[in-house]
Amino acid sequence: MSKVLLVHAKGGPPLGYVLNRAAARAEVHLLALSALPSSVAESAGSLCASVVTPGEAERADLVSLIVSRARAVGAEAVLTCSEYAVVAVAEACEQLGLAGPGAAAALARDKRMMRRTWRQHGLPQPEFRPVATEADLLEAAAALSFPMLLKAAWSAGSTAHQIIREPHEVAAAWQRSRQVMAESAQLGFAELHVAEANAHFVVEEIVTGTASAWFEEPGWGDYVSVEGVVADGVFHPVCLSGRMPTVEPFTERAGITPALLPEEAQARVVDLARRAVDALGLDNCGTHTEIKLGADGRMWLIETAARFGGAMTVPQIEEVFGLDLVGMLVDQLLGRPVDWPAEALTPEHARGAAGSLVVLAVDGSGAAWPDRRNWDFPVVRENVPLAAGSRLSVVAESSLPDGTPVPVYDPAAGANTMAALCLLSATDAATVLRDFAVLIAALPAVLPPAGSVPAGPTVPAEGPAALSAARPEGVPA
Template sequence: MGTVLLVHAKGGPPLGHVLSRAASRAQVHVLALSAIPATVAASAENLCTSVVTPSEAERLDLVSLITSRAEAVGADAVLTFSEYAVVAVAEACEVLGLAGAGGAAALARDKRMMRRTWQRSGLPQPEFRPVATQAELHEAVADLPAPMLLKAAWSAGSTAHQIIGSPQEADAAWRRSREVMSESAQSGFAELHVAEAEAHFVVEEIVTGTTAQWFDEPDWGDYVSVEGVVAEGVFHPVCVSGRMPTVEPFTERATITPALLPADLQDRVVALARSAVDALGLRDCGTHTEIKLGAGGRMWLIETAARLGGAMTVPQIEEVFRLDLVGMLVDHLLGRPVSWPERALGPEQARGAAGSLVVLAVDGHGAAWRDRRVWDFPAVQHAVALSEGSNLSVVPDSSLPDGSIVPVYDPVGGANTMAALCLLSADDARTVLRDFTALVDALPAVLPPPVVPAVPQSAPAAGSRTRPAAEPEGVPA
């Protein structure tokens, strides 16, 4: 049947989805670098041959930890769906002589190396400057036109992104982004293998996107992602996912499958994604390539990841196109033949549509809610009117428990300040977009306010900040 070592860390598709698909193709052993979500613990025990949580000392040499565990269980393949473990798993596969992303995996993780590689290949992307010190940041700010974007080179989920509008804002942005990266690392949302990764940044030109010549409806976001797989160095595009507009600065709100691009425009987007993936030299892995759409048919590469899309992208593809990408990738890594799509699938091949929405405490225009609210999915189901045939559910792995106070949206924290992840299935992508727009508008009205406990007369009335009851897994896309 084959034996697979799955390296689990935060982010990526829901673990429950991954385990059920992988376990149908192989014996699965889990190396848990992040805690197994409580919602998945029982199924993990039933589906997996073993689940091991290493000590802090063992994690100091992550590649050795992965290789030794793989050897101990007799793994025929090692894989991860987490952005934060991609490089370590790729290096371990190299040591073990197993199929994997290859030595170029870091190029699809470090945004500085990624942009240099694409620059050498002459591919369209924003102007950029690598930044590792405050002095280099000042040099970059002097070189690039304002406003510009400060990004953490190894982050995911738009963490530590900040718009710098003038040279005077540079120092404060630098301090805040470094603080957020340090906080994210403490919560497990950070690169697990590369030393000093949280200190690496890149500054980018902010290019002007538009949907006018790409989509018929005005409510789509001005960028898309091409989902695919590299098998023995050959890129196989699967489909193109659309987006809702981001929340300032560039936090993703929703992914919708499929993107409603005309066939000729989808072909152009896929061709650019192919050039981007080919330039990086990846070997055997999932891919997720984000592309900004501009006027006059212009496009710019945002980034490529050497793993399948996060959040609910993989389950959405399975629902809409009947492709089990997790199982197909497991089969390929085990050396079994796989029939990849001959070309990227589009709306014509879709059976309905699906989308995932990150619940953030901001309205449809990106403005913060006027008061605090409590996450209560049953209240949302009861009060929000969706289109006929639409079905809304919540993703437990990636959501706070009902009754948790919705975190205040922090633009620098990005998806780290999410409250929940919702999945919506509908007859077509236009309906998903329309229902998500209605849902975003309704949330601050239908979610209940926090219950303020009565304060005894003898007790001081001073308040304190309320933290969420639990932390969702996170959804880097």
């Protein structure tokens, strides 16, 4: 049986899901750069031929570690679904002579290089400047138009995003973003291979999106993502995921499969995603390309990743379209024939719909809950009325234990202040959208007040570093 080395780090699709799909195609050897979620630790032993958790000293040269482990187990493919390990795995595959994202993987990771590449190809995106110091940010603020968004070049999950509306906000935004990146690194939500990555930032003008010009149903966010894969250098779009509006500054709240775009609009979005991915020159990997939708048919590229979408994007695609993307990518990396979709699948190809919701302590308008609440999924399941035929579940490895106080939402920390990840299956995407709106409105009313139920690890009210005792696995988009 073919052997695959799976490199696990935080973020990406749930590890349990990935392990099950990969183990169905090959003998899996797991290299765990992050602690295994408790819900997965036991099953990993039965699904994997080996599980290795390296010490800090071994991780100092991550590429050499991956290469050494791959050779030790005789791996014929090396795979990761984590944003934070993509570059290291790509470089290891290059050294091993195995199929992988390729030498250009960093272009789909470092937002500075990504935007420079797209600018060279004349692709639509916000005006931007790379920044490495507060002085750089001040200079960029003088050249760009307000408002603007400061973001970490190597972050994920909207971590360290800061909206700057006036010149006097520059210094505070710079300090806060650097602080959040340092705190996130302590939690394991940071680039694992590139030295000084936490010091790299980009600032860009905020473009004005509009969902109403693209969607007939109200409630959609003003951006979509194109899920796809690059196989032997050729981009294959799979489908579009829709979104609910983000929570300020730009924290993602929910992803829905499929996106209910008209066929002509979907074709235009896919064409832009294809040009964006082609410009990066990737070889063999999943892709996740986010695109902002504006008035009069305008679009702007947000970012592309050389891996599949995070949270439950991949499981949703399997449920709705019947495609096991993890298994198919394993086959691709092993040199087996794979029947990738000839074109992006549309709502007409879907069998129902599915969506994933990040539970944050804010209401539908983004305002903070009036008081602290404990996360308690059984209470939610029993007390929130959903549409007939809708099924709600919780992703255990990406959620806090029942009875744990829901963290106070921190705009700068983004998904670092999530409490849980819920999965909803319904008859169609419009129903998912409406059910999520109902769920978001009901949560602060139906969840027990903090302290009323025996709690798990106490989560202090402020800052991502305070969440280390009870932080679930990350969900970069």
